[in-house]
Amino acid sequence: MSRVKSNIIISLLLATATIILYLFAKNFPGSAKNFPITVLVIIFILSIGQIIVSLHRFKNLSQKDFDIPKKPLIVFCLSFFCVALMEYIGFFASFILLLVSLFYLLKVENKRLYIVGTIILFTFIFVVFEFGLKVSLLKIGF
Amino acid sequence: MLSIDILLDLFSLTNLSAIFFGVSIGLLIGMLPGLTANLGVALLLPVTYGLEPTSALLLLVSVYTSAIYGGSFPAILINAPGTSASAATAIDGYVLTEAGKFNTAIRISTFASVFGGIISGFALLLIAPPLSLISLKFGPAQYFMLAVFGLTIIGTLSSGNFIKGLIAGSIGLFLSTIGSDLDSGYPRFVFGFNGLISGINFVPAVIGLFSLSQALVLSENPHKTIQINKIKIDKWKFLPKFIETQKIFLTCFISSIIGVLVGILPGAGGDIASWVSYNEAKRFSKNKSEFGKGSLKGIAASEAANNAVTGSALIPLLTLGIPGSTTAAILLGALLIHGLVPGRELFTTHADITYSVIWGFIFANLLMGIVGLYVAKYFGKIARIPNYLLAPSIILLSVVGSYAIGNNIQDVYTMVIFGLFGYLMRKLNYPPAPLILGLILGPIAETGFRQSQILANDGILLYILSNNISLILFVLTIISILSSIYLELTKKINYEKNIS
Numbered sequence: 001m002s003r004v005k006s007n008i009i010i011s012l013l014l015a016t017a018t019i020i021l022y023l024f025a026k027n028f029p030g031s032a033k034n035f036p037i038t039v040l041v042i043i044f045i046l047s048i049g050q051i052i053v054s055l056h057r058f059k060n061l062s063q064k065d066f067d068i069p070k071k072p073l074i075v076f077c078l079s080f081f082c083v084a085l086m087e088y089i090g091f092f093a094s095f096i097l098l099l100v101s102l103f104y105l106l107k108v109e110n111k112r113l114y115i116v117g118t119i120i121l122f123t124f125i126f127v128v129f130e131f132g133l134k135v136s137l138l139k140i141g142f
Numbered sequence: 143m144l145s146i147d148i149l150l151d152l153f154s155l156t157n158l159s160a161i162f163f164g165v166s167i168g169l170l171i172g173m174l175p176g177l178t179a180n181l182g183v184a185l186l187l188p189v190t191y192g193l194e195p196t197s198a199l200l201l202l203v204s205v206y207t208s209a210i211y212g213g214s215f216p217a218i219l220i221n222a223p224g225t226s227a228s229a230a231t232a233i234d235g236y237v238l239t240e241a242g243k244f245n246t247a248i249r250i251s252t253f254a255s256v257f258g259g260i261i262s263g264f265a266l267l268l269i270a271p272p273l274s275l276i277s278l279k280f281g282p283a284q285y286f287m288l289a290v291f292g293l294t295i296i297g298t299l300s301s302g303n304f305i306k307g308l309i310a311g312s313i314g315l316f317l318s319t320i321g322s323d324l325d326s327g328y329p330r331f332v333f334g335f336n337g338l339i340s341g342i343n344f345v346p347a348v349i350g351l352f353s354l355s356q357a358l359v360l361s362e363n364p365h366k367t368i369q370i371n372k373i374k375i376d377k378w379k380f381l382p383k384f385i386e387t388q389k390i391f392l393t394c395f396i397s398s399i400i401g402v403l404v405g406i407l408p409g410a411g412g413d414i415a416s417w418v419s420y421n422e423a424k425r426f427s428k429n430k431s432e433f434g435k436g437s438l439k440g441i442a443a444s445e446a447a448n449n450a451v452t453g454s455a456l457i458p459l460l461t462l463g464i465p466g467s468t469t470a471a472i473l474l475g476a477l478l479i480h481g482l483v484p485g486r487e488l489f490t491t492h493a494d495i496t497y498s499v500i501w502g503f504i505f506a507n508l509l510m511g512i513v514g515l516y517v518a519k520y521f522g523k524i525a526r527i528p529n530y531l532l533a534p535s536i537i538l539l540s541v542v543g544s545y546a547i548g549n550n551i552q553d554v555y556t557m558v559i560f561g562l563f564g565y566l567m568r569k570l571n572y573p574p575a576p577l578i579l580g581l582i583l584g585p586i587a588e589t590g591f592r593q594s595q596i597l598a599n600d601g602i603l604l605y606i607l608s609n610n611i612s613l614i615l616f617v618l619t620i621i622s623i624l625s626s627i628y629l630e631l632t633k634k635i636n637y638e639k640n641i642s
Contacts, residue, residue, distance in 0.1 A: 010570055014309065021316075021331065028330060032323040034595065035588040036316065036330060043312045050305045053630075068569050072358035076562050079354070079537055083554050091545075098541075099534055106364035106530040113531075121535060125542050134192065135546040 007054040015047040074105060091137045095122070151196060151498045152505065160197040161502055164204025165510045169517060171205070172212020173524050174532070175222045176360060179209035179469045180575075184352040185536070187345055187476055188543040195480035195492075199499045202476050204506040206469050207452040210412055211255040211510050214445055215521050218247045227412030227448035230420040234433065234440035241436060248518045249382045250438050251445045252511045254394050258446035259507030261398035262405065262453025266460075267500050269406075270489070274461040276611075277485035282597065283606045286590030287615035289583040292464040294619045295407075297576040304626035306572045314580020315587060317342050324585075325592070337552045344475050344581045346544040346557035351574040352472070353543075354561025357536035359568065364530035390442035393423050397443040401450025405467070406457050412448035412467070419447035453503060460488055460496065463586070468575035474582055 018040045025036045082098035089097075099118050108114065129135040151157065164186075171182040182205045190198030213228035218235030231251060238247040280288070293315070297307030320331045321341030332338045397419035404415035423443035424433045433440050455467040463484035465471040474484070482488060488496045517524070544557035564574050591602075598605030606612045 006570060024331065028323070029326055029328055031592055031595065032326050032328050032330060035591050036319040038591070039312055039315045039319065043309060043316065046305055046309045046312060050309065053303075053305060068566070069362050071364075072361050072565060075358055075361045075533070075537070076558070076565070079541070079561070080558050083541060083551070083558055086554070087551060095538065099538065102534040102537065103530070106361060106533065108364075108530050117531065117534070121538055125538065128189070129542055129546055132192070135542070136549055137542065137545070 004054050008051055011047040011050040011054065015044055015051075018044040018047065071105070075102065078102065078105065092122070095125075148494065148497050148501060151494065152502050156194070156197050157200055157498070157502060160193065160201040161204045161506045161509060162513075164201040165208045165506055165513050168205040168208025169212040169510065169514055170524065172209035173215045173517075173521060174527060175216045175220075176529075177209075177356065177532070178352075179206050180352045180472060181356050181536070182206075182209050183469050183472045183476075184348045185539055185543060187348060187472065187479070188546045190476060191479070191547060195482060196495050196498045196502075198480055199473075199476060199495070200502040200506070202473055203452075203456070203499060203503045204510070206473070207259050207449060207503065207507055208510040208514075210448050210452055211252070211259070211445070211514060213448075214251040214255065214441075215248070215514075215518065218251060218441070219244060219521060227416055227451070228444070229413060230416040230444035231441055231448075233420075234435070234437045237434070237436035238441075243436070246386070246438070247436075247441055248515070250386060250390060250441045252514050252518075253382045253387060254390065254397070254442040254445035255449040255514075256507050256511035257394040258398040258401055258448070258450035259452060259510070260504055261395075261446075262402050262450040263500060263504035263507060265402045265450075266453045266456055266503070267497075269454075270457050270460050270500075273457065274486045274489050277462055279611060280485075281609070282590040282593030283609055283612045284590075284615070285586055286594055287606060287612040287619070288462060288464065289587035289590065291615045291619045291622075292583060293576060293580055293587075295464075295622045297573075303571060304623075304630060306570075307576050310567065310572045310574065311576035311580045314577040314582075315584045316580075317347075317577075318581050318584020319588065324589075337555075342581065343547065343553055343556060344578065345479065345547050346553040347560045347581060348472050348475055348578055349540050349544050350557040350560025350562075351564035351567075351578055353536055353540045354557060355564030355568060355574070357533045357540070358561065358565040360529040360533040360536070364533065365528065386438065390438055393439045393442045394446040396426075397423065397446035398450040401447035402454040404447070405451035405454030412451040415447040415451045416444040419443040449507070456503075460484055463583075465579065471575055471579045471582065475578075478582070 022037060022040050022044075025033050025040060027033075028036070078098060078101055082094045082101075085094040085097065096118060099121065100114060103114050103117065108117075126137070130137050167186065168179070168182055171177045171179065183202050186201060186205055190201060193201065210227050213223055214231045214235065217223040217228040217232035219239055221232050221236040223229045223232050235247045235251065238244065293311040294308065297304065297311040318341070320338055322329055322339055329339050400419045400422060401412075401415040404418060405412075420433075420440060420443045423439050424430055427433065427437075427439060451467065452469075455465065455470040456473070458464040459470045459474055459477075461484065463474065465474050477484060482492055482495065540557055540561070541554055544553045545551065547553050567574050567577070594602050594605055607616060
């Protein structure tokens, strides 16, 4: 997808979202709606401005490709999944699962690193947060 | 300004440890190309929850200034600036490294960085207290216009595309309205999610936008490694020679002043300061041809200016609540977390904390030079840490850090979602700094807006413009928008000329 096209699509999505949110906001009681409505109107105007600028500006740039690689999105999904799991299997089980799966996804070939990396990070986080900052990591999910 | 109490507080074991830890982490982050001061400060923000306000702020400002200095190492050694503020340093620094004078380049950059940092610390000490008096004259209309001006200027300056910067800032303002309305208690934009009733906590949002998103960027090239030629460090000299310092002293001084002035402007960061200083040093040099060929003055100008920005960026932050840089925007969050509201109170009620932090900042600049010169020998090993180790470490620290804020899993979800949001913003060229500033300044802007509405008889705009301070802020806002439009148009005309 070209950069210009992606700019227009994002701006259109933003403009549509502001219209939908405006419909919600206008039902807020009293002065609670004034500020959000003002901000939504500004976002809408700016989105339209961005569409106009994208259409008129740097037409030749449309050849420039724009893409989002898959790996970071998989890393995000893994992180989200492990955070969700945290509530069921506890912090450290999901911690190890996340770390090992990240090493695997990022193609770490040195198997010793799986163990050493996990132990070092585990110890560091445990010492700093559990002992130093009194964060109850072990109680997550239990 | 400086009393025995402040000195005793500053040199307590906790505060000294905070400064030393901050300097070490900041240097490490700055030395690693791809990691920024923003990431360091955002990642350490939750760690400061358990600390006293003084120690917490000392830790964060030490990370900030050291990360900017640390960025000069990869700029000089591998021609890959660790932070954008060190880009100008690479021009002459790398030439010296190729000529086998890595040692000299590092000594000069260290001297200049420490010099610039200390000058900016004293500027902060001298300018901030009188400037904070202005905040006493601020009412609802002024606070509203201040928030609008801060957002406009950081939105227009922090991005190549000013509309995108403004959109990001406005989205931040919108996100700040999510949750219970402070007056009526009505849940706004909650859509049935109970977790949103208390609003969006900006700390996990900061961690997600600056740390997790950076880890996602690093995961794009997990096996990217840096090629470093072996450096000869047999005769490692720590201290700059007298003849070297004599040669660059004036350049350091002028560049530090430029850095201080640029830093005070909201939104204009270290990269602008270092380029302006580099160009000025070249313009006034008797030997212009040496620039770009390993000029010591070139390195000194860039490094003194970018570190001079770190202290002066705190001037508008501490006095008016407008951050002078992206990192300062995150520091604004840190101030609010510890119950410190920018303005006159910081220099009266909380003067002990504020002055301890300012003196600590000056001390951190000295310490960073000492630690920096010592660890420079090991730079080669540090810079070779691969992305496949950095990315998982940052992700895990982001998860634990955001949980540590309130022992709440909801904050972790917020962080993860903002992480994806931040990554997409980077890909689409939307700057994340205005969004976070909008999220922080949103409640101040809304309160000012609503109180102005109540006080205004003849319309809110007339009410806002009826006061001198808010009128000035309004004019400045318009100027910043118009100047951005002018710059965009000039860019377009130049581009079309080049095409034709």
